[in-house]
Amino acid sequence: YVLREIADQPACWRRALDLGAANPAGLPEAGERVAVIGCGTSLYMAQAYAALRERSGQGETDAFPASELPARRYDRLVAITRSGTTTEVLRALGAAGDVPTVAITADPETPVTGLAGTVIALEFADERSVVQTRFATSGLALLRAHLGEAPADLAVQAETALATPLPEGAVSRRQFTFLGGGWTNGLAREAALKLREAALAWSEAYPAMEYRHGPISIADENSLVWFFGGEEELLDDVARTGALITVTALDPMADLIRAQRLAVELARSRGLDPDNPRNLTRSVIL
Ligand code: F1P
Structure with missing residues (x-):
């Protein structure tokens, strides 16, 4: 499966870029202090996004492994999880209290939907593979487009x-x-x-x-x-x-x-x- 999923990325990115540019509900607004969490591949996408958002001047942005989210207060919590079931991500969302939360997931029919304030579903980028490829990059493409930091080509x-x-x-x-x-x-x-x-x-x-x-x-x-x-x-x-x-x-x-x-x-x-x-x-x- 993984080779096919790798090859699907141009088509998936086009959809993700369109979605990100359309300013979907729940994503950070300029000036907010934002924490971004994920595990494994999703963490690495969170780290890339956090550095890009800070570079673009849209606000302080920290990325954490979902298991390591500190107690300090943020204006918004962004969670990235393909499966929507990763324990550490669900725990962090469950502990968010009144902080607005948004989850980017491939499968909205999962526990993450009950815990995140807003869900952005990239079902078109879901994968059969264990090893993540197109969901991760599509999620980052969406976030880059939302920041205005994605090249047109x-x-x-x-x-x-x-x-x-x-x-x-x-x-x-x-x-x-x-x-x-x-x-x-x-x-x-x-x-x-x-x-x-x-x-x-x-x-x-x-x-x-x-x-x-x-x-x-x-x-x-x-x-x-x-x-x-x-x-x-x-x-x-x-x-x-x-x-x-x-x-x-x-x-x-x-x-x-x-x-x-x-x-x-x-x-x-x-x-x-x-x-x-x-x-x-x-x-x-x-
Ligand atoms: C992330 C994760 C990855 C791991 C593997 C399976 O889960 O556990 O860290 O590398 O690809 O998925 P998710 O929260 O994004 O579903």
Whole structure:
């Protein structure tokens, strides 16, 4: 399933972008202090959104794992959950009191609907797969459009990302590092998670400038270092390690599609079924 869901992203993004631009009820208004929560992939999308919203000047925005939401007060709580059933997300919404809450989900027929003040349903982006791809990116596309931070040709760039070959020699690497800066840190973390989930790969993610402060010591000619951003001051250092380097010319979210494709390719090359990842379930319920 996962390959089909990856390939569906241009169509899903078009719908999500339209929805976001139409200013659906429940999303943050400019000036509000906002907390955004999720788990796993949904957390990484929350982190990307939070950094983008702050950068766009629309208000202080903090992202947290749903299990780590602090007691401090926010003007609004945004929850991202594909399944609508993840325990930590439901607990946080249940504890929100009089704070307005909104959930972005693929399945509104789930407990999240009873707990969130407003639900934005992206049923068209729901997935059969355990490993999330199109729901996550569609949710972020919606939020980017709502912020006015989505390039007009984003869906076309997704098509380009599907058609662009993967970096030559990538699949034969032993270690994979994804680097970002600002909002692309969330994308780097998500790319690293895709490789772990689908291909049981040794993958890591860092803010690009942090990579120099220790983690670069593991890089060698068996490594792939993939930049979602932050490469300007780092390329020479990374080149000296002998690692294979990938720098995107695409929108970073479109480039995430290439990392999703790499995860599937890598799983196949290792004899793994990306539709049946080890130790994972489609949603985590305690
Ligand atoms: C998120 C999650 C992911 C995990 C896997 C299954 O759940 O648990 O963290 O990577 O893809 O889903 P959800 O709250 O978005 O449904």
